[in-house]
Amino acid sequence: MLPSESRIVGDPFFTRIVRGVSTVLRPLGVHLVLMMTGSDTGDQVVADLRQGRLDGVILVHTYQADPLPSLLLRSRQPVVLSARPAEPMPITYVDVNQTAGGALAAQHLVERGCRNVATITGSLDRPPGHDRLAGFRAAMAQLGQPDVVSVEGNFTRESGAAAMERLIAEYPDVDGVFIASDLMAEGALPVLRKHGRSVPDDIAVVGFDDSSAALSCDPPLTTVRQPVEDMAAEMARQLLRQIDRVDAPVRSVIFEPILVVRQSA
Incomplete structure (x- = not known):
């Protein structure tokens, strides 16, 4: 079903x-x-x-x-x-292991040197959305960045684009984003280009799934594979x-x- x-x-x-x-x-x-x-x-x-x-x-x-x-x-x-x-x-x-996946994204962004990290979550009334965020936040706190900005999406391209528009408008200094699905990332990346943000030079982006959408992204998406x-x-x-x-x-x-x-x- x-x-x-x-x-x-x-x-x-x-x-x-x-x-x-x-x-x-x-x-x-x-x-x-x-x-x-x-x-x-x-x-x-x-x-x-x-x-x-x-x-x-x-x-x-x-x-x-x-x-x-x-x-x-x-x-x-x-x-x-x-x-x-x-x-x-x-x-x-x-x-x-959704929380471990979120932690992998956090570790990679911090290792890249990102200092103003945010996340676009999936639907938080669904276990994957909740758990990916929990794992990401816990790992970021352990890595010395406890205050992680989050904007909620719903695992669709459209929600990824809308969430990125909001993120760029409200937090213009963001330099790393964990997007909780490749499909949302596929919607978000064109928004960054529209605002003149280069990926990964200005903003590093990590997705989740390793689906065909990850390869359709420009540039191809670093992602957590399930x-x-x-x-x-x-x-x-x-x-x-x-x-x-x-x-x-x-x-x-x-x-x-x-x-x-x-x-x-």
């Missing part, structure tokens, strides 16, 4: 999820059904599960007040989340484990990020 269609159009993250899940399911002859979440999605999915039209659910991206994870959990049907749940609950999920295809394949394996065994124990599988250095920082 994916977020509403407006969010997934043009976002390479979701294509990578589908590709990774398919590498596990296709050889087994298991069909992948894509569904968009909506206000009435939960009840329909539970009904489909109970009536055997679906065998299990991989739920991609949830937000703080999302009732869907709890609803699926109460239904006692196979379900796997693509990130840690927004609220603690006994549910299987696969994630990258192995999305491998993570998605693990989601599929965890779901099949639950389908095969009703009493399968709850698991959390965490992948480690790595920093991919290119020309933006």
Whole structure:
């Protein structure tokens, strides 16, 4: 299950999820059904599960007040989340170490000599946005820069551009920015060019994901890589484990990020 269609159009993250899940399911002859979440999605999915039209659910991206994870959990049907749940609950999920990823970005910017560092966050009502910011801020504090300016985006190109406009207007001395997704960075970099800021000479920029958007950026983006295809394949394996065994124990599988250095920082 994916977020509403407006969010997934043009976002390479979701294509990578589908590709990774398919590498596990296709050889087994298991069909992948894509569904968009909506206000009435939960009840329909539970009904489909109970009536055997679906065998299990991989739920991609949830937000703080999302009732869907709890609803699926109460239904006692196979379900796997693509990130840690927004609220603690006994549910299987696969994630990258988001806080460690934020820390990698902080360390790289400080090692480059950046002294006025800011961040454009993802949606803070979603665990990835919250955790990337937390890891970045904690590392910056340990590195001697506790006062990090942040502007919130929502993981889209448009929000990255708008956040960078605000950042440049309100904090013109910024010389390093951690942008919490490559897609937002792709929107933000043209704003810097418009304002006459050279990357990386005037401002160093680090993204997150290592998606195709990182290579589309000008200059190519230094970014924190999360192995999305491998993570998605693990989601599929965890779901099949639950389908095969009703009493399968709850698991959390965490992948480690790595920093991919290119020309933006």
